[in-house]
Amino acid sequence: MxxxxxxxxxxxxxxxxxxxxxxxxxxxxxxxxxxxxxxxxxxxxxxxxxxxxxxxxxxxxxxxxxxxxxxxxxxxxxxxxxxxxxxxxxxxxxxxVPRIVCGYVFDEESKEPIPFSFVSINNDQSTETDEKGYFSFENVDSDINNLKVVFNGYDDKTISLKIGDPCQEIYLNPLGDTLDEVVVLGYVTSGIDRNKDGSILLDSKKLGILPGLVSPDIAQSIQLIPGVSTLDESATGIQIRGGSPDQNLILYDNIKLFNTGYFYGMFSMFNPFATQKATVFRSGTSASYGDRISGIIDISSGDAIPKKTEGGFEVDGLSVNGYAKVPLSEKTAVYAFARRSYADILETPTYNSYEDKIFTNFGVARDINGNVLELETDDDFSPETSNTDFSFADFGTKLIIKPNAKNDISVSGLYTRNRLDFDFTGDGEEFVVDSLITQNKGLSLSWKHTASEKQQTKAVFYFSEYNSFYQNDEIKDETGDGVLDLAEINIRKNDIIDVGLKLSSISRIKEDQKLTLGYELSYTDLDVIISSENPIDAELERSVQDDNNLKNAIFGEYTYNFKNSGIINGGLRFVHYSSLDQFLLEPRINFEYPIGDRFRFKTAIERRNQPISQLVEFNHTELRLENELWRLSDNEQFPLLSSNQISGGILYHFKNLNIDVDAYYKELDGLTTFTNGFSNPLENLEEGESTIKGLDVLLKYRWNNYKIWAGYTFNDITFQFPNLQDTPFKFSGNNDITHSFRISNTLQLEKWQFSLGWQFRSGKPVTPVNSYEIMIDADGENAGVVNFGAVNSDRLPDFHRLDASILYDFSIKSGTKKLKSQIGLSFLNIYNRVKPLDLIYKAERKPLDDGGIAIPGTDGSSPEELEVILEQVIQRFSLGFTPNAVFRIYF
The missing domain is CATH 3.55.50.30 (Phage tail protein beta-alpha-beta fold)
Known part of the structure; x- marks a missing residue:
């Protein structure tokens, strides 16, 4: 008790x-x-x-x-x-009192606040300044000894702050050679800004989370810009304002690239760690760029000498990746980047989803009335009947030397390799093997000399080599005795060596005027081998091309900067191509002018030429793997590509709201029936032209840590090929995507980042099948006689997809240091909607049986008539539900 x-x-x-x-x-x-x-x-x-x-x-x-x-x-x-x-x-x-450090970031010269600058502490936490240049970090553990402020166009600054001190004012010094001022910060989202000359600048350090991505991939991030898209969800098939991917000039540290993707282009060749910045031109291109008629993507791995060794490592669902930036002295540093896939060792759900997309290239095919085409296919792909062996690797390095304040020297090297082997068993009487190897090798040397504040000289030398080798072997039981024999060997080989030198002089006539003069010399050697061999019948077809082109170009450009941040830029490029034996003029003008404090009017006019392009070879491959070959123009069989472009629009920017409307019109000459690849086979190489009418609209709003942006593009791409028989004078272009819309949202909550995005676009134009009949060919075998409708008069289903990503930042203690770390998840095509993105008919002309024997229901064609026999319908499908994960650590 x-x-x-x-x-x-x-x-x-x-x-x-x-x-x-x-x-x-x-x-x-x-x-x-x-x-x-x-x-x-x-x-x-x-x-x-x-x-x-x-x-x-x-x-x-x-x-x-x-x-x-x-x-x-x-x-x-x-x-x-x-x-x-x-x-x-x-x-x-x-x-x-809260444990807080805070500050304001200003321009040293104008004393104006710098909004949206990037601020980090001890490589552990990061934030952005607001519209007034203010930033803060709450609940910090101790005084800050390494607070770093970074903003494009300014010198980086590192300072120390004490907890509880009043907010400190931090002033950044503008870079003396920064001529392309940023006029819209966070143009699309953090890390994607708009320059005064209309180009778009991407900074991977400042790029936030993006829908469906776990890494700040440059090639994928570029596709957030209105007017930039792909037809096949790939990272590298980038179309800029209606131009095909081969019409884009892509440079990496001044190295010219002819292939930028792995695994049928689905993965970007650009290592996220090795791509610090990219400048993208949709129009209004500088006269210093040439040889392409669509967009420009100029990528840099960076040029800063770090104060201490920096590095990082990541592993995701496809590859492992690492980098290091090591200061050898106060004036010298070396960068090193390396990445390799591991699908040949371990297959993840991410890889399996891409594998299904790439190698599932058959499906139900119908005619224009909805009737199913009864076709035999040798592409009965399934995990049980096929094998894939895929791997890629890339290595990059850069040496930076800054001996004094007037000279900057850098040497960059790049090597990439992509290998893909695929084999499958058809009906037990056939075995097919596909093998593809592509690789890039590059080297560049850059020297920039600043004689004074008004005079600067640049010299760039580069070497670029591209190799592609594709072999398709078909092994069949030709005699019916159960013995498989090598029945056919198809080979495509493409080798390119491109060497160039560019010299330029930049003079500031006055504080608001600049004159650029330059000379460019390059030599391109290109080899193509296409062969088809039948060992059983001892037949061999072989086509070999060995061409070269010497280019001499001079260019000049005058820039006037208005006091109200307007700009007018006029340029002229004068070039001679030896393969064409022609002198060509390329005038360009770009004009932007502010109307009040919130509006900017813009317009650009330019003419450009392209002496090299990709052609699609239909009759020499099974089209399972990449089927494009680079060819030099000769003004005979392969014409020079030329374009005239004009664009104009209005940009509205006020506080956290961006609205950009831009209309454009293009005329393209020198297209061929093999340039972009029609869905139906065309016997002859015919020349044509194209007109492109388009409208790009961007709407972006930022509210504290929440951002939303929506982009819409309208395109009307029309082809004209006068010599094509049974073809309308004008018809929809092969890449005519009439409507394209994308909306994305991001939210940051302390150490968490969330992103959700939805995209929609119209289906690709295709040629329909009007009728399909089974008849007897001259060999006594069944043959499907096809009658195609008007070229590109039908369309595939519309495409849409919902994507999401989640990232979480944390620290790992290693002794007395804290290592910044990150884990993330991404999900592509959350509702798993799979539809065809492309359709290709494999057909050839054959004679019917002499008796005109036909299966009931045929029209009894004449004995001597050659009919189009449809052998196969190849379809490319969209990606299904695809998860991915990443673990990343920095030191």
Whole structure:
């Protein structure tokens, strides 16, 4: 009994304390000093407050609440006073100053705030400045010894801050040679800005999370820009304002690239660690760029000498990746990047999803009336009947030397290799093997000399080599004796060597005027081998091309910067191509002018030429793997590509809102029937032209840590091929995607980042099948006679997809250091909608049987008539549900 009484007393006491702690009180304060508020609360509850008198001296509270608990009241007091109210027990609250460091970032010369600059502390946490240049970090563990501020066009700055100090003003110095000022920060999202000359600048350091991605991939990020898209979801089949991928000039550290993807282009060749910045031109291209008629993508791995060794490592669902940036001295540094896939060792769900997309190239084919085409296919792909062996690797390095303030020297090297082997068994009487190897090798040397504030000279030398080898072997039971024989060997080989030198001189005539003069010399040697061999019948077809082109070009450009941040840029490029023996003029003009504080009017006009392009070879491959070959123009069989372009629009920018509307018109000459690849086979190489009408619209809004942007593109691409028989004078282009829309959202909550995006686009034009009949060919075998409809008069189903990503930042302690780390998940095509993105007919002309024998239902074609026999319908499908994951660590 004596034991039970103390226990009962303790239980009653505990219940009374808990009940009192949850007691509800009524408070009414109007600009009441915080000290009086504390006294009032203490009189109404058993809570005691501990604090230093000076931290609450100037704080006042305005609050009116009835029946409110202490747990509900404390957060409201903290919000109004900007102090920390920490409840350490049921009866005690400690009031303290938040552990915060803060500051404002300004331009050193204009003293104006710099919004959206990138701020990081100890490589552990990061944020952006707001519209007033303000930033803050709360609940930091200790004083900050390494706070770094980065913004494009300015020198980086590193300072120290102490907890509790007043917000410090930080001034950044503009770079002396920054001529392309950023006029819209966060044009699409963080890390994608718009320059005054209309180009778009991507900075991988500042790129935030993007829908469906776990790494800040440059090639995928570019596709967020209106007017930039792909037809096949690939990372590298980038179309810029209606141009085909081979019409884009892509440079990596001044090295010209002819292939930028792995695994049928689905993965970008650009290592996320090795691509610091990219400048993208959709129009208004500088006269210093040539040889392509569509977009420009100029990528740099960076040029800064770090103060200490930096590095990182990541592994995702496809590859492992690492890098290091090592300062050898205050004036010298070396970068190294390496990445390799591991699908040949371990197949993940990510890889399996891409594998299904690439090698599933058959499906139900129908004619224009919806009737199923009864076709035999040798592409019965399934995991049980096929094998794939895929791997890629890339290596990059860069040496940076800055011997003094006037000279910058860099040497870059790049090597990439992509290998893909695929084999499958058809009906037990056939075995097919496909093998593809592509590789890039490159080297560049760059020297920039700044003689004075008004004079700068640049010299760039580069070497680029591209190799592609594709072999298709068909092994069949030709005699029916159960023995498989090598029946056919198809080979495609493409080798390119491109060497060039570019010299340029930049003179500032006055503070607001600039004159650029330059000379460019390059030599291109290109080899193509196409062969088809039938070992059984001892037949061999072989086509070999060995061409070269010497280019000499001079260019000049004058830029005038208006005082109100407007710009006019006029340029002229004069070039001679030896393969064409022609002198060509390429005039260009770009004009932007602000209308008030919020609007900018813009227009650009240019003419450009392209002496090299990709042709699709239909009759020499099974079309399972990449089927494009580079060819030099000769103005005979392969014409020079030329374009005239004009664009114009209005840009609205105010605080957190961007609205950009841009219309454009293009005329392209020199297209061929093999340039882009028609869905139906065409016997002859015919020349044609194209017109492109388009409209790009961007809407972006930022509210605190939430961002939303929507982009829409309208395209009307028309082809004209006068010599094509049974073809309308004008018809939809092969890459005519009439409507394209994308909307994306991102949200950052402390260490978490979330992104959700949805995209939609019209289906690709295809040629329909009007009729399909089974007849007997000259060999006595069944043959499907096909009658095609008008070229590109039908379309595939519309494409749409929902994607999402999640990233979480954290730190890993290693001794006395904290290593910044990140884990993430991404999901492509969340609702798993799989539709055909492309359709290709494999057919050839054959004679019918002499007797005209036909399966019932045929029209009894004449004996001598050659009919189009449809052998196969190849379909490319969209990606199904595809998860991916990443773990990343920095040191």
């Amino acid at each position: 004596q034991v039970k009484i103390p226990l009962l007393f303790a239980a009653l006491l505990l219940c009374s304390i808990l009940g009192y702690a949850q007691q509800k009180i009524t408070v009414t304060y109007s600009q009441t000093p915080l000290k009086e508020v504390i006294t009032d609360i203490e009189s109404k509850t058993s809570i005691l407050f501990s604090y230093a008198p000076e931290i609450i001296a100037s704080k006042k509270i305005t609050l009116e609440k009835q029946e409110i608990t202490i747990d509900e009241l404390l957060p409201q007091l903290a919000s109004q006073s900007r102090l920390v109210f920490e409840k350490v027990s049921s009866q005690q609250v400690i009031i303290s």
